[in-house]
Amino acid sequence: MKKHNFSAGPSILPDVAYQNAAKAILDFNGTGLSILSISHRTKEFEDVLNSAQALMRELLGIPENYHIYFVGGGASTQFFHIPANFLGKKAGYVNTGVWTKKAIKEAKLYGEVEVVASSEDRNFCYIPKNFDIPADLDYLYICTNNTIYGTEYKVDLDSPVPLIADMSSDILSRPIDVSKYALIYGGAQKNLAPAGVSFVIIRDDMLQKVVRPLPTMVNVNTHVENNSMFNTPPVFPIFVMNETLKWIKSIGGLEVMYKMNVEKAKILYDEIERNSLFRPTVDEADRSLMNICFVMAEGKEDLAPEFLKFATERGMVGIKGHRLVGGFRASCYNALPKESVEALVACMQEFEQLHK
């Protein structure tokens, strides 16, 4: 049976990335060696790393005064790398759910945290807007796409202080204005690669803003100065990331990717609104294109386990919602084909017929 992979992460990657990764595991680039077994210091791997950086720069339109590096440890490592480097006195955080809460907890180890806005009052079902950003903050921290709650910022904020964003789950899903951010980072295991690598895009002036002596691996300068090669970078995830970036370029870049994502999300949100058995959980203006959350309609809550079983039997994978929201979450990352969204919609319609 065809599987439709709606997993929140690690998640679906483009077929061509799987195919080229499989080939490279057996013979990387005609070297007679596996990508799993080559030195990161080889010219062949350096070419992969440089290509991934160049493609990311091209696709996101990253200005010249920004550096890109790749590092292990997952996005959660950046939760403390960022305040360790940049929180001298006080930082501002917008609290939009679990991933910002975790970042706030780490930041408090280094200095004062001001939560400048929060959507906790309604279980994080919206993105706070029109909040004041004090000018005395070392930086303002946001998470642009909240993987668990299915909310997403639709604009690049204007901030009077350096803006730092966790883009783990919406990077490269749409064009962004990188120049509005001082630092963008994320784990790669949603839209880019298998788990094991994070990307960091950092504006040059931030390198002089490190506020304290730090262990070498924590200091952002280490990774920029050594072009991601201070220690052994996650070779295989970086290889796959490069393949994914090539695929995004081949389909026409981020404008095209964004259009495809809008189309997929519309198909599913429209059905959630139409279908008498389901309802959305997020305010309309803030609905994520990547993580689409929905629950059973009022009075139909008891049907949730039955729908999960019904959909699973029809090949839907990973649609159970996070326990903090309940219901369902269909993650529709870049590589998820429109056919998978249509298959889920067909499933929801069939289920509605059964319960008329």
Ligand SMILES: Cc1ncc(COP(=O)(O)O)c(C=O)c1O
């Ligand atoms: C938005 C966001 N930030 C951070 C993380 C944590 O990433 P990692 O598991 O790579 O530490 C996740 C994981 O799902 C996430 O969705």
